[in-house]
Structures are given as structure tokens and as C-alpha cells.
Amino acid sequence: MKLEAIAHVRTCYGEKFGVPRQSGIVDEAWGELIFTPEFRDPDALRGLEDFSHLWLVFLFHQAIRTDWKPTVRPPRLGGNKRVGVFASRSPFRPNPIGLSVVRLESIDTTHPEGPMIKLRGVDLVDGTPIIDIKPYIPYADALPEAAAGFAPHAPEKLSVHWINNADQGLSDTSRAVIEATIAIDPRPAYQDDASRTYGCLIDGYNIQWKVRDKQIHILSCQG
Ligand code: SAM
Structure with a gap:
């Protein structure tokens, strides 16, 4: 059997580093399917507009490897403790298939590239191939009493400070997605070096920042 991409997503995340580690954590994170x-x-989309959230089944196309390892080191565990690959949501798995719940913002039926679905809360890098879409059904899919293993709650949010007016000229929407993304601290959990500068691409901007005492300082934002 051959699986084909039914779609691709354009997202605000120009590279893997910086992409939230789960969907829904950053509601401002936009995608266009x-x-x-x-x-x-x-x-094929008839009736979909009546659902507020979707499951996306996708390919981790930037994590494709010919070999696989039975254990991985989740960032949540500090990056030095191993768990089984099937006990993790790691992109590096025997079949590099991902699963995310995202918010359906709107469906544009007049878009020149066919029906275009606007999404929020994505955890996908720009260009991610989509294998399937299904509606999210709360009575079946939401299980608040479920045991959550090593990931019992959403990541802590750090305070974000723009240094030397680095946010000058940014639109409110770009500012919001950048702040909300950097606030959940994309650094690997084992790195806590106040002198180190990090960088990633969000919403077309190259963002550089440092972290000190649980505070994020955005040093520059180049469009
Ligand atoms: N919610 C999905 C799941 O559970 O299957 C994804 C979780 S995975 C931990 C999310 C991470 O995958 C992101 O932080 C990013 O680093 C990485 N990622 C996102 N899109 C990717 C892609 N197309 N190829 C490879 N890695 C990707």
C-alpha cells in the first residue's frame, strides 16, 4: 500500500527548532493547509466546517531515517533519560507519522489553490506533508482523567522581554506568535547557559534570544 500526501501545510515555523513540542500549546501558531x-x-470537506478542531495525520518529513532506535530521549525528561520510542511522541520513529489536534479557524473555498483550511495551534514545520484529516470528537477523544506518564502538564511559560526595541515595526500578530512561541522555551531541557544566544525562524523573522533566570530576552528580530 502506498500513502500519498493529500495536502501540505504552510506554517509560521521556518525550521524545526522553535516549533512547539505539542499542538495547541501556542494558539497563535498559524498554519494554512x-x-x-x-x-x-x-x-471532500463537506460538513467539516461544523467542527472546531481537527486531527492531522502527517509525515515527519524532516526526520526520515533508514534505521530506527527502540529508545529516545524526550526533551521533557532533560534529554538524558531514555524511554521506549512507542512511549514517546518523538519524530524519530520506525514510521515517521505524527498526530496533532489543531483548531480549525476557517475554510476558504475561493482560494486560488483550491479549498484552503486556516489552522491555529500547529506544532508543524513549514511544508509538512499531511496524510489525513479527521474531525476531533470531544466525547470520544477528550479523556481528562487519562494518566499522562512523563508529560503530566503543559510546559511552563517564561516571561519575554524585547531588548533595545527589537520588536519595532512588528505587526501585532507576528509579535504575538513570536512571544508565545519563545515563552515556552524551545531550548533543549539540559541546556541552561545564560551566555548562549539561540536563534530560530518564526513568521518570516530570524529571532535571536538569550535566557537568564527564567526570563527570555529577545535581542533581535530580522525580517
Ligand atoms: N503532535 C505531534 C505528535 O504527537 O505526533 C508532534 C509531536 S513532535 C514532539 C513535535 C516536534 O516535531 C516539533 O517540536 C518539531 O521539532 C518536530 N517537527 C514538526 N514538524 C516536523 C516535520 N515535518 N518533520 C520533522 N520534525 C517535525
């Missing part, structure tokens, strides 16, 4: 030409059929 563009269908592959042969799947640009509005009938």
Missing part, C-alpha cells in the same frame, strides 16, 4: 491538486475537491 493546501491540498494536493488531485484532492482539491470541496465535496
Whole structure:
């Protein structure tokens, strides 16, 4: 059996580093789902507009390897403790398939590239191929009493400070997605070096920042 990408997403994340580690943590994180030409059929989306959230089944296309390892080191555990790959949400798995719940913001049926679905809360790098879409059904999919292993709660949010007016000229939406993304501290958990400068691409901007005493200082933001 051959799986085909039914769509790709354009997202605010230009590279893997900085992408939230789960969907829904950064609601400002936008995505636009563009269908592959042969799947640009509005009938395939009939009724989808009545759901507020979607499951996306996707390919971790930037984590494809020919070999696989039975254990991984989740960033949540400090990056030095191993768990089984099937006890993790790591992109590095025998079949590099991911699963995310995202918010359906709108469906644009007049878009020149066929029906375009606007999404929020993505944890996907720009260009991620989508294998399937399904509606999120709360009565079946939401299990608040479930045991959550080594990931019992969402990451802590740090305070974000823009240094030397680094946010000058930014739109409110770019500022919001950058702040909300950096606030959840994308650094590997084992790194806590106040002198180190980190960088990533968000919403078309190259962001450079440092972290000291649980405070984030954004040093520059180049468009
Ligand atoms: N919610 C999904 C899941 O549970 O299957 C993804 C979780 S995974 C821990 C999220 C991370 O995957 C992101 O922080 C980013 O580093 C990485 N990622 C996102 N899109 C990717 C892609 N297309 N290829 C490889 N890695 C990707």
C-alpha cells in the first residue's frame, strides 16, 4: 500500500527548532493547509466546517531515517533519560507519522489553490506533508482523567522581554506568535547557559534570544 500526501501545510515555523513540542500549546501558531491538486475537491470537506478542531495525520518529513532506535530521549525528561520510542511522541520513529489536534479557524473555498483550511495551534514545520484529516470528537477523544506518564502538564511559560526595541515595526500578530512561541522555551531541557544566544525562524523573522533566570530576552528580530 502506498500513502500519498493529500495536502501540505504552510506554517509560521521556518525550521524545526522553535516549533512547539505539542499542538495547541501556542494558539497563535498559524498554519494554512493546501491540498494536493488531485484532492482539491470541496465535496471532500463537506460538513467539516461544523467542527472546531481537527486531527492531522502527517509525515515527519524532516526526520526520515533508514534505521530506527527502540529508545529516545524526550526533551521533557532533560534529554538524558531514555524511554521506549512507542512511549514517546518523538519524530524519530520506525514510521515517521505524527498526530496533532489543531483548531480549525476557517475554510476558504475561493482560494486560488483550491479549498484552503486556516489552522491555529500547529506544532508543524513549514511544508509538512499531511496524510489525513479527521474531525476531533470531544466525547470520544477528550479523556481528562487519562494518566499522562512523563508529560503530566503543559510546559511552563517564561516571561519575554524585547531588548533595545527589537520588536519595532512588528505587526501585532507576528509579535504575538513570536512571544508565545519563545515563552515556552524551545531550548533543549539540559541546556541552561545564560551566555548562549539561540536563534530560530518564526513568521518570516530570524529571532535571536538569550535566557537568564527564567526570563527570555529577545535581542533581535530580522525580517
Ligand atoms: N503532535 C505531534 C505528535 O504527537 O505526533 C508532534 C509531536 S513532535 C514532539 C513535535 C516536534 O516535531 C516539533 O517540536 C518539531 O521539532 C518536530 N517537527 C514538526 N514538524 C516536523 C516535520 N515535518 N518533520 C520533522 N520534525 C517535525
